[in-house]
Amino acid sequence: MKVADFVEKYAVERKNTDSVKWDGMKDSFGTNDLLPMWIADTEFKAPEAVMYALKKRIEHGAYGYSLTPDSYYETYFKWQQERYGTELHREWIRFGSGVVQSISALVNVLTLQDDVVMVLQPVYHPFMHVIENNERKLVVSNLKNDNGHYEMDFDDIRAKIQNEHVKLLINCSPHNPVGRVWTSEELEKLFEICREEKVLVISDEIHHDLIIGDNKFVSAISIKDGFYRDNIVMLDAASKTFNLAALQSSHVVIANPQIRERYDEYVEKMCLPSGNLLGEVAAEAAYREGADWLSGMLGLIKYNFDYVKNQFAENEPTIKIAELEGTYLAWVDMRAAVAPSKLHHFMQHDAKLAVNYGEMFGAAGNGFIRLNLATTPENVEKAVNYILKALKN
Numbered sequence: 001m002k003v004a005d006f007v008e009k010y011a012v013e014r015k016n017t018d019s020v021k022w023d024g025m026k027d028s029f030g031t032n033d034l035l036p037m038w039i040a041d042t043e044f045k046a047p048e049a050v051m052y053a054l055k056k057r058i059e060h061g062a063y064g065y066s067l068t069p070d071s072y073y074e075t076y077f078k079w080q081q082e083r084y085g086t087e088l089h090r091e092w093i094r095f096g097s098g099v100v101q102s103i104s105a106l107v108n109v110l111t112l113q114d115d116v117v118m119v120l121q122p123v124y125h126p127f128m129h130v131i132e133n134n135e136r137k138l139v140v141s142n143l144k145n146d147n148g149h150y151e152m153d154f155d156d157i158r159a160k161i162q163n164e165h166v167k168l169l170i171n172c173s174p175h176n177p178v179g180r181v182w183t184s185e186e187l188e189k190l191f192e193i194c195r196e197e198k199v200l201v202i203s204d205e206i207h208h209d210l211i212i213g214d215n216k217f218v219s220a221i222s223i224k225d226g227f228y229r230d231n232i233v234m235l236d237a238a239s240k241t242f243n244l245a246a247l248q249s250s251h252v253v254i255a256n257p258q259i260r261e262r263y264d265e266y267v268e269k270m271c272l273p274s275g276n277l278l279g280e281v282a283a284e285a286a287y288r289e290g291a292d293w294l295s296g297m298l299g300l301i302k303y304n305f306d307y308v309k310n311q312f313a314e315n316e317p318t319i320k321i322a323e324l325e326g327t328y329l330a331w332v333d334m335r336a337a338v339a340p341s342k343l344h345h346f347m348q349h350d351a352k353l354a355v356n357y358g359e360m361f362g363a364a365g366n367g368f369i370r371l372n373l374a375t376t377p378e379n380v381e382k383a384v385n386y387i388l389k390a391l392k393n
Ligand SMILES: Cc1ncc(COP(=O)(O)O)c(C=O)c1O
Pocket: 040, 097, 098, 099, 100, 101, 124, 172, 176, 204, 206, 207, 237, 239, 245, 250
């Protein structure tokens, strides 16, 4: 599908629809009068099949306690197997009301108070909040930034695991915000260190359908034919892919039966959510009939990314943008264009944009911004032009 056709068919006004991104800027930025390029959702309707399936279910009228049908598992498993070669089994699957909620539950299941949990920064900020809010100790290994290409620092990871007695690693794959789709080799190296050092892994794969160009996504539980999967809990959802975040449904994939038992006990003790009717109806329809929609969406992200990259390269080469292998989030190094101490003022008052600031993802992100490219080319053009114009002034 051409980018223009995707936009014409699916773009939708979200302002004045109680959207956090458009109508909730005031809480974070002091005003709703900015162009929102922050928070990770989109200005696009979900695939038609999702709306039809929801409508049909809603018209039934009764929304009592519900089971997850066999067809849900079949459709989700087929999607995972055919697109990524990921093998899943029904007994491994649990449901959450969101990936972050499940990370929080798992931190409690897999570690004790004061245990040490590692993240690779810069990284999605709720990882840090969940660790600290649950009274675990946060240890950070910074990714190595080679001119916008980020890599894991395996020596540092191993040294910190040993010195700090790390018990759990939360990894983001593909990586928000630096846009990497980790290769099998990289993941194997990481998981081998974790196996040798007896560190469990939570693999947050919520962005795994958002793969740009020829990059290849491999799930943590498939690495080396599943060799590491007893050491790993994998989390994913249809929500980021198909813009369903408010329907609050996600997967917790636990191959290890002992961990599963402990997780189930914790869910029972805390009475945690374990499935959401409308979220599952939407996800099943998306997995069944959303492939063309997704390829249209991926084409749009690539188009928007190339536009931003080329515009900055031509007009303001001091702004460096990390190559986008996955996610729809561009990671932009503004340090040579705007002093980090002035960046908030510049973005909000001069450029009139709402963006996520890099330091939110860890100290290594200071002076960077994260731009959400899952919006119309018109909004992306505006955002780039606002930045370029503000720099000229
Ligand atoms: C890496 C990552 N994990 C989790 C989430 C949020 O997931 P949920 O809304 O299912 O908690 C996001 C949203 O941006 C994300 O980027």
